[in-house]
Amino acid sequence: MSNEESLPSTFSINAWTGAEVPATPVASTWRQWAVARHQQIKVKPLAADEPVDLRDWWDERVGWGLVLRDNDALSESNRATGTDVPEELRPLLEKRRGSPILRYRPEAGGESLRRYYTDRPAQSVMLSGSQRGTAPGRLPRYLLIYGSPTEVPWDFQYLLNGPCYTGRLDLTGEALSNYIAALINNWCDAKVKSDQPxxxxxxxxxxxxxxxxxxxxxxxxxxxxxxxxxxxxxxxxxxxxxxxxxxxxxxxxxxxxxxxxxxxxxxxxxxxxxxxxxxxxxxxxxxxxxxxxxxxxxxxxxxxxxxxxxxxxxxxxxxxxxxxxxxxxxxxxxxxxxxxxxxxxxxxxxxxxxxxxxxxxxxxxxxxxxxxxxxxxxxxxxxxxxxxxxxxxxxxxxxxxxxxxxxxxLAFSDMFALVGQLFQQWSQAKDGALDADAAIRQRNREVALRTQLTALDREACVILGDPTVALPPI
Known part of the structure; x- marks a missing residue:
């Protein structure tokens, strides 16, 4: 049986004139119509962008940024360009041009970092809920703290480990220059082997x-x-x-x-x-x-x-x-x-x-x-x-x-994510420790002890060095 013979003899449509059911045979030109494009407007598919690869820290949607202690002695423009960045660290900012400098301020209460600009007012970038990347107002996923823990406290690094992939450099002089030179060149002369752990x-x-x-x-x-x-x-x-x-x-x-x-x-x-x-x-x-x-x-x-x-x-x-x-x-x-x-x-x-x-x-x-x-x-x-x-x-x-x-x-991000999960468990157990039933109170106190203790242990683990570094592929 041919394809033509298998076609229905008429088309019907779900329109109504009040008098009849519109029906019609297929036109003799149906073959030409079938292979011609009749869509009037080329419609862009309604689909969100594919997720960015979080390994690609140089992608502006992921981003890398430098965190420094704020310096009120500088103008906002100088804070934006980092005139207080040590000379040994400057080559990294030149290499990663376009990456923001964000400032730690103790009075922010761990809620935000301050970002200054040369062409617009400063703003506070929230650690939670901000859009990610390097564009104005956004929070890079990778952050390198530069400074001692007396300048930018360990406690603040603990906080940053939640929303960001965070490392720290507390080096000066030749030691800092050694690290930055190797980082910029991605340890190009390194002889280390990943298959020899x-x-x-x-x-x-x-x-x-x-x-x-x-x-x-x-x-x-x-x-x-x-x-x-x-x-x-x-x-x-x-x-x-x-x-x-x-x-x-x-x-x-x-x-x-x-x-x-x-x-x-x-x-x-x-x-x-x-x-x-x-x-x-x-x-x-x-x-x-x-x-x-x-x-x-x-x-x-x-x-x-x-x-x-x-x-x-x-x-x-x-x-x-x-x-x-x-x-x-x-x-x-x-x-x-x-x-x-x-x-x-x-x-x-x-x-x-x-x-x-x-x-x-x-x-x-x-x-x-x-x-x-x-x-x-x-x-x-x-x-x-x-x-x-x-x-x-x-x-x-x-x-x-x-x-x-x-x-x-990025590799250690799941471990740091545990901190929030454990503290959530602790919060529920803390509330349960007020239960009228003595056995339930005791049980919740034990859970509160274990979960908080484990959360504090994971929280106190830190990365020293730039968080973008990775093992050389085998």
């Missing part, structure tokens, strides 16, 4: 928190890397008694296997608490299996970080704050409270280890570490024994070892 894991037995850090952080990262067909068999894991200063130094200095990814889990040095000068000098240094300190000078004697990224899970490995969130959690006068108070007594500082590595002649790309201690409850639920470290493992492997690796700020 190094994991250094202190383990002092089941009664020590290093045991949990090994089996809940280091071992899952090692297992994930070892399943990767491009990395399998190349992971160096110095664990337990092998996690020594000498073996770490030897692994870092091996010219045939320069690691691009370094993961370490250990205690961080916080003593002697009765000698603040020495305590500050050694703050956060990794403590090896023999209780010896990993000093930056011993590592840098024969090793160039040259583009590596280091994740260090150790107390105060990134620095110290001028206060602690944990007063009232532990008994007054207890050894833990004494440590917490002694560290806070040092003030807000960046730790010496990442400072040395980020400012080296051939510097580290980024260092991720903590400002306060990690509690065992924050990496494993004390009731269910469920591990609570999946976002760390995913950041270090699933997101940083993609075919096109994610920048470090």
């Amino acid at each position: 190094l994991i250094w894991t202190v383990d002092k037995g089941p009664n020590d928190i290093t045991f949990l850090m090994r089996y809940l952080i280091a071992e899952p990262v090692r297992a994930a890397l070892d399943k990767d067909p491009q990395v399998k068999g190349k992971v160096r894991h110095l664990a337990g008694p092998d996690a020594t200063v000498d073996k770490l130094a030897a692994a870092l200095k091996d010219p045939d296997r320069p690691p691009a990814m370094i993961v370490s889990t250990s205690h961080g040095m916080t003593g002697p608490i009765d000698n603040p000068k020495v305590m500050g000098r050694d703050l956060g240094l990794l403590v090896d299996a023999n209780s010896q300190l990993v000093r930056p000078e011993s590592m840098l004697d024969g090793w160039n970080p040259n583009g590596a990224i280091w994740y260090s899970h150790a107390c105060c490995s990134a620095g110290s704050n001028n206060k602690t969130a944990y007063l009232g959690l532990v008994p007054p006068g207890s050894p833990v409270e004494q440590i917490l108070l002694a560290v806070a007594g040092l003030g807000a500082h960046m730790a010496p280890f990442p400072r040395a590595l980020l400012g080296a002649k051939q510097p580290l790309r980024a260092f991720i570490g903590h400002i306060e201690p990690t509690f065992d409850w924050t990496i494993r639920n004390p009731e269910s024994k469920q591990p609570l470290t999946s976002t760390v493992v995913q950041a270090l492997y699933n997101r940083m070892y993609r075919t096109r690796p994610e920048p470090v700020g």
